[in-house]
Amino acid sequence: MNATQEKLKAQVEQALIAAFGADFAGVDPILVPASNPKFGDYQANVALSLSKKLGKQPRAIAGAIVEKLDVSEICEPPEIAGPGFINLKLKTAYLEAQLNAIQADPRLGVPAAKTPKREIVDFSSPNIAKEMHVGHLRSTIIGDSIARILEFLGHDVLRLNHVGDWGTQFGMLIAYLREVYPDALTTANALDIGDLVSFYRKAKLRFDTDEIFQETARQEVVRLQAGAEDTLHAWRLLCEQSRQEFQIIYELLDIKLTERGESFYNPLLPGVVEDLEKSGLLVENQGAKCVFLEGFTNREGEPLPLIVQKSDGGYNYATTDLASLSYRIQQDRAKRIIYVTDAGQGNHFAQFFQVARKAGWIPDDVELVHVPFGLVLGENGKRIQTRFGDSVRLRDLLDEAVSRAHADLKTRLQEEERQESEQFINEVARVVGISAVKYADLSQNRTSNYIFSYDKMLDFKGNTAPYMLYAYARIQGISRKGDINFEELGNNAVLLEHETELALAKYLLQLDEVISSVEQDLLPNRLCEYLYELSKKFNQFYDRNQGVQVLEAQEPQRTSRLVLCDLTARTLKLGLSLLGIQVLERM
Ligand code: ARG
Numbered sequence: 409m410n411a412t413q414e415k416l417k418a419q420v421e422q423a424l425i426a427a428f429g430a431d432f433a434g435v436d437p438i439l440v441p442a443s444n445p446k447f448g449d450y451q452a453n454v455a456l457s458l459s460k461k462l463g464k465q466p467r468a469i470a471g472a473i474v475e476k477l478d479v480s481e482i483c484e485p486p487e488i489a490g491p492g493f494i495n496l497k498l499k500t501a502y503l504e505a506q507l508n509a510i511q512a513d514p515r516l517g518v519p520a521a522k523t524p525k526r527e528i529v530d531f532s533s534p535n536i537a538k539e540m541h542v543g544h545l546r547s548t549i550i551g552d553s554i555a556r557i558l559e560f561l562g563h564d565v566l567r568l569n570h571v572g573d574w575g576t577q578f579g580m581l582i583a584y585l586r587e588v589y590p591d592a593l594t595t596a597n598a599l600d601i602g603d604l605v606s607f608y609r610k611a612k613l614r615f616d617t618d619e620i621f622q623e624t625a626r627q628e629v630v631r632l633q634a635g636a637e638d639t640l641h642a643w644r645l646l647c648e649q650s651r652q653e654f655q656i657i658y659e660l661l662d663i664k665l666t667e668r669g670e671s672f673y674n675p676l677l678p679g680v681v682e683d684l685e686k687s688g689l690l691v692e693n694q695g696a697k698c699v700f701l702e703g704f705t706n707r708e709g710e711p712l713p714l715i716v717q718k719s720d721g722g723y724n725y726a727t728t729d730l731a732s733l734s735y736r737i738q739q740d741r742a743k744r745i746i747y748v749t750d751a752g753q754g755n756h757f758a759q760f761f762q763v764a765r766k767a768g769w770i771p772d773d774v775e776l777v778h779v780p781f782g783l784v785l786g787e788n789g790k791r792i793q794t795r796f797g798d799s800v801r802l803r804d805l806l807d808e809a810v811s812r813a814h815a816d817l818k819t820r821l822q823e824e825e826r827q828e829s830e831q832f833i834n835e836v837a838r839v840v841g842i843s844a845v846k847y848a849d850l851s852q853n854r855t856s857n858y859i860f861s862y863d864k865m866l867d868f869k870g871n872t873a874p875y876m877l878y879a880y881a882r883i884q885g886i887s888r889k890g891d892i893n894f895e896e897l898g899n900n901a902v903l904l905e906h907e908t909e910l911a912l913a914k915y916l917l918q919l920d921e922v923i924s925s926v927e928q929d930l931l932p933n934r935l936c937e938y939l940y941e942l943s944k945k946f947n948q949f950y951d952r953n954q955g956v957q958v959l960e961a962q963e964p965q966r967t968s969r970l971v972l973c974d975l976t977a978r979t980l981k982l983g984l985s986l987l988g989i990q991v992l993e994r995m
Contacts, residue, residue, distance in 0.1 A: 410921045411519075412482065412506070413439060413450065416496060419479050420452045426476035428462065447489060448497030449914065455492040466492030500904050503913050507902040510916070511971055516979055518920040520562035521927075526741050528566045529555040531748040532658075532665055535572030536650040537581055537608045540657060540802050542784040542792055542860075543750045549849045549988065550781060551748040552663050553932045556986045561927055566740060570732065571654075571669035573647050576722070577608065579629035582642050583621065584611035586628075593642035599649055629722070633674070660806050660842060662988060673731040677723045680730045681716055687767045695719030699763045704755065714759045726760045733760070733776075734769050744775040746930065751780035751855065779930050782857035784849075792860050810841030812862050817995075836995050840866070840874055843989045847873035850987050851936035871940045873989060876980060879943035880991045882950075883977040886970075890959040894974040903968040906956045908949040915945045916975050919983070932987060939983045946976045 409417070420437035438453040455470035462469055470492040477486055477494075484497045510517035531551020534540040551567070558565045585592045585607060592598045592607075599607070614621050631639040651667070658665065681697055684690045689699045691713065698713035706712055716727045736742045747757060757778035764770055786792040792800055814837035821828055848865035851872075852858040868874045887894050904910050922938040925931075949955045949972065958969045981991045 409924075410918065412498070412502075412917070413441075413921075415482060416450055416452075416479060419477060420454065420473065420494070423473045423475075423477040424454065427472040428458075442495065447493070448484075448487070448495040450496040450498075452494040452496070455494065459492075470494050498914070500910070503910070503917070504902045504904055506917055507904075507913055507971070507975065508900050511897075511902070511975060512899055516919055516975070516982055517917065518560070518923050524562045524564055525743045526564045526566070527558050528568055528736050528740060528742040528745045529558070529748065530568045530570050530746065531555070532654075532663070533570040533572065533749070534650075534654055535577075536647050536669075537577060537604050538572075538650075539605050539799065540654060541799050542802070542805070545657075545802050545805070545845075546750070546781050546784060546849055546854075547748045548657070548661060548663055549846050550779065550854055550932060551746075552661070552988050553846075553850055553935075553986065554746060554748065554779070554926075554930055556988060557923060557926050557932070557935070560986055561923070566742070567665050568736075569665040569667045569669070571647075571667055573669035574671040574674060574728070575724075576625070576629055577612075578632055578643055578646070579625040579627075580611040580615045581608055581646065582632070582639060583625040583628045584614060585642070593638075593645065596645060596648065598645075600653075604646065604649055626720075657802050657806070660803075661846070662842075662990075668732075670725075670728045670732075673728050673735060676731040676735065677727050680727055680734070681723075683734075683769075684716060684730075684763070684767055689763070689766055690716075699766070701759055701762055703762075704759060714763055716763075726756065726763075729756075729760045730764060733764050737769065737771070737774055743773060744777065746777045746779055748779045748781070751782055754778060754780055777930065779854070781854040782852075785857050785859045787859060787861055789859065806842065806845060809845045809862060809866070810837050812866055813837040813841035813844065816840075816866060832994075836992060839990055839992055840877065840995070843873035843877060843984075846988055847876070847936065850932045851940075853931065853933050871936065876939055876943055876984060876989075877992055877995060879946060880977055880980045880984070881993065881995045883946070883973050883980075884993045886958060886973055890970075892970060894970070894977070897967055897971050897974065901964065901967045901971050903964055905965070906949075908945075908951070908955045909969070909972060912942075912945045912949045912972055912976065915942055916972075916979055919979055923986070935983055935986060939980060942976065942979060942983075946973075 417437055417439045420439060421433075421435070424432045424435055424437065435454065435458070438457060439450055440453065442448050442451050452473075455466040455473060458469055459466045467488060470488045474486050474488060474494060479486065479496065482498060482502050484499055487495045487497075489495050506517070529551050531554075532544055532548040534544045555565050555567045582593065589598075589607070592603075611625075615625055628639060632643055647669075657663075681690070684697075684699060690697050691700060692698075693713055693715075696713075696715045696719045697717040698715045700711045700713050702711070704712040714726055715724060716730065717723055733745070736745055749757075757776075761770075761776050761778075764776075770776065784792050814833065817833055817837055817840070821833075844862075844865040848860070849858070864870070865872055866874060868878060886892070902913070904913050918938070922935055926934055950958065956965070956969060958966065958973060961969055984991055
C-alpha cells in the first residue's frame with residue numbers, strides 16, 4: 409500500500425467511526441485500487457460488508473460514510489456506485505504535487521523501510537569440482553535481484569554463497585587424483601575446471617564400481633575431516649580452482665557475494681546432533697541418527713526420517729543446513745533468511761525448517777523462506793543441453809547471448825547507416841546480451857519453468873531487456889535532440905491535461921507499491937511487469953497520433969512533459985538497476 413492509499417484508508421476509517429460510533433474503530437475499510445479506471449482510482453468496499461451488522465442497505469451505509477468523509481485534499485467528491493461502492497478519484501492537482509515531489513527525490517518516492525532488518529539471502533551456491541549449471545544461474549540472478557531490492561529499501565543484507573565445498577565427493581576426487589594426476593593435488597592451477605569436472609566424473613564412476621577404491625575414498629574423507637595436512641592442501645587447491653571459474657561468471661553478471669561454504673560449518677556439526685539429542689528429538693534408525701518428520705511419508709505411508717548423522721558417522725547436506733541456520737540466527741542475527749534454489753529442493757527446506765522449529769531454534773521474530781524456481785528448458789521444451797547432450801556451460805551461454813547481441817547490433821547499424829566505434833559496439837552488445845539473459849529469467853514468475861530462447865530474449869519487441877533499454881535510450885535521445893538537461897528543468901512544473909499524461913503520471917506513482925510487494929513476496933517478475941507497463945504507457949504518451957507533443961509543445965506544457973520523460977527514464981533506470989541491469993544512454 410502506498411502513502412496515498414494509506415491516507416485514504418485512514419480517512420475512511422475515521423468517517424466510519426464518525427458515522428457509526430467508536431465500536432467501528434479497527435474495521436477494515438477494504439480500500440482497493442479501482443477495478444476499472446472509469447470508476448476512479450480507488451474504491452472502499454466496506455459498506456457492503458457491514459450491511460448485516462448494521463441492518464441497513466449498503467448504499468445507505470455508504471451514504472452515511474461519505475457524509476463524514478473528508479478527502480477533499482486528495483480526491484474529487486466521492487461517488488457511490490452500484491450496490492454501495494465508494495469510488496474515489498484522485499485530484500489532478502494532487503497528482504501534480506506528488507509528481508513534483510518525486511522529481512526532487514532520488515528515491516523516486518520509495519521510502520526506506522521504517523524498521524530495517526537483518527536479512528540473509530542465500531543464493532547462487534554452486535558446488536566445488538562441479539560445473540555451475542543453469543539452475544545456479546537462475547539462483548544467482550534471482551537472488552541478486554532480491555538482495556538489491558532489500559538493500560535499496562535500507563535493510564542490512566548479507567549475501568551468502570553457500571558453496572558445496574565439503575563432503576564425500578572430495579574423498580573420491582582426491583583419491584582418484586592421487587592415482588592418476590598427483591601434481592594436481594600439490595601445484596596450484598594444474599587443472600582447469602573442465603579437467604576437474606571430467607576427473608570428477610571418472611572418480612565417481614570408479615567409486616560406483618570398485619569397492620577397494622570406495623574404501624580408499626572414504627579414508628580420504630576421514631583424513632580431510634581430521635585435518636590431515638596433505639589432504640587439506642589438496643582440497644584447498646581444488647576449491648581455489650573452482651572458485652576462479654565461478655568468479656568469471658560473477659564478474660560477467662556483476663554479482664557480489666560473500667562466500668561461506670559448507671565447510672565453514674563443519675566444526676559445528678557434532679553440536680547440531682547433540683542439541684537435537686538434548687531436545688529429545690533424535691531417534692536411532694538402522695544405525696543412523698534421525699528426526700522423524702510430520703507430514704512426510706514414504707510410499708508405504710510410514711513417517712519419513714530426516715537423517716542428521718549417517719551410520720558411518722558422516723554428516724550430510726541437511727546437517728550442514730541445520731548448523732548454518734542456527735549460526736545465522738545466533739551469530740548473524742538474521743531476522744529473515746531467504747534461500748534461493750530450484751523447486752526440486754522444496755522438501756529439503758521444509759524438512760530441516762521443521763526440525764529446527766521443533767527443536768525450538770527459531771524465535772518468533774525470525775522468518776525462514778525458501779524461494780523456489782522452476783527449470784530452464786531448451787527450445788524443444790526439454791532440459792537445456794548442448795548439441796552433444798552435455799549440460800551447457802554458463803560461460804558459453806552468456807558469451808553466446810553477447811555475440812548474438814553483437815551481430816544484431818551490426819545489422820541494425822548497417823540498416824540505419826550509422827557509424828559507431830568498435831568500443832561502443834562491444835559495450836552495447838555486452839550490456840544487451842547480459843541484460844537479456846537476466847531479464848528473461850526475472851520476468852517469468854520464478855515458480856514456473858521457462859524456455860530459454862535467444863531469439864525471444866533479444867527481441868526489441870515484447871517484455872524483454874532490449875525493449876526496456878530502448879525505451880530508456882529513446883528518452884535520453886529526446887534530451888539530446890532538444891539539448892535539454894533533465895536535471896535543470898526546475899521544480900513544480902508538472903501540469904497534467906492529456907489522458908495519456910494522466911495515465912503515465914498515475915503509473916509513475918506506483919513504484920513504491922510494486923517494490924514493497926516484491927519485498928514481501930520476493931517475486932521480481934512484478935517489477936519487470938511494472939517496468940514493461942510503464943514503457944508502454946510512456947510510448948502511448950509519446951505517440952505521434954494518440955499522445956502529446958513534447959519538444960514541439962508550447963510552455964508551460966513543454967517543461968511539464970519533459971519532466972514526465974525524465975521521471976520515466978529515472979524510474980526505468982532505478983527499476984532495472986534493482987534487477988541487476990545497467991542502462992545505456994545510447995544503443
Ligand atoms: N549447493 C546447493 C546446490 O547446488 C545449493 C545450496 C543452497 N543453499 C543451502 N543453504 N542449502 O544445489
